[in-house]
Amino acid sequence: MFHDLPAAVVERMAFLEAIDAQDRLDGTPKVARLRQIPPETGRFLSLLAVSSPPGRVVEIGTSGGYSGLWLSLACRQRGDRLTTFDSDGEKSRRAQETFAAAGVREYVQVVLGDARQHLPGLDGIAFCFLDVEKDIYGECYELVVPRLAPGGFFVADNAISHQEELGDFVQQVRSDTRVDALVVPIGKGLLVCRKG
Numbered sequence: 001m002f003h004d005l006p007a008a009v010v011e012r013m014a015f016l017e018a019i020d021a022q023d024r025l026d027g028t029p030k031v032a033r034l035r036q037i038p039p040e041t042g043r044f045l046s047l048l049a050v051s052s053p054p055g056r057v058v059e060i061g062t063s064g065g066y067s068g069l070w071l072s073l074a075c076r077q078r079g080d081r082l083t084t085f086d087s088d089g090e091k092s093r094r095a096q097e098t099f100a101a102a103g104v105r106e107y108v109q110v111v112l113g114d115a116r117q118h119l120p121g122l123d124g125i126a127f128c129f130l131d132v133e134k135d136i137y138g139e140c141y142e143l144v145v146p147r148l149a150p151g152g153f154f155v156a157d158n159a160i161s162h163q164e165e166l167g168d169f170v171q172q173v174r175s176d177t178r179v180d181a182l183v184v185p186i187g188k189g190l191l192v193c194r195k196g
Contacts, residue, residue, distance in 0.1 A: 055126030065098030160189025
């Protein structure tokens with residue numbers, strides 16, 4: 001899957017990586033920054049997503065589409081589509097440009113809006129990646145986990161980098177008997193949950 005990355009995907013990833021790096025240096029306000037995952041996190045997410053059971057692939061927090069590019073690679077191999085949600089119109093527009101420029105638009109559906117309003121209508125989720133404002137992690141988790149397919153994955157970013165904000169959430173999830181959960185020290189720390 002990673003040995004034959006299309007040139008357009010590689011180019012767009014490099015383009016977004018450069019913007020993200022500049023945003024972190026030039027004082028761009030946090031809410032306007034892409035705040036995307038590092039490449040090693042993207043590879044890990046893609047591997048998990050392609051290994052997930054049949055069902056929907058969902059992302060909560062599209063931003064500029066960087067993590068969506070990695071997930072689109074898994075969807076291409078799975079023969080299905082990523083549904084990705086973001087409530088920021090500018091970031092959703094940039095993501096649409098990203099997927100078009102990378103030639104993966106057929107594998108991605110971008111939904112402008114609050115995922116919490118759409119998740120109740122999505123059943124059979126095979127894989128979900130969460131990377132949004134930390135104060136809604138718990139609510140998103142409770143909307144996704146009952147809708148996970150058996151063997152499905154829920155993955156939340158920033159489990160290590162944002163311990164102060166997410167510590168209680170991570171502890172609650174790790175004690176949730178509906179899933180097997182652990183924190184994986186890749187990137188900024190991923191909370192990985194698998195529904196039994």
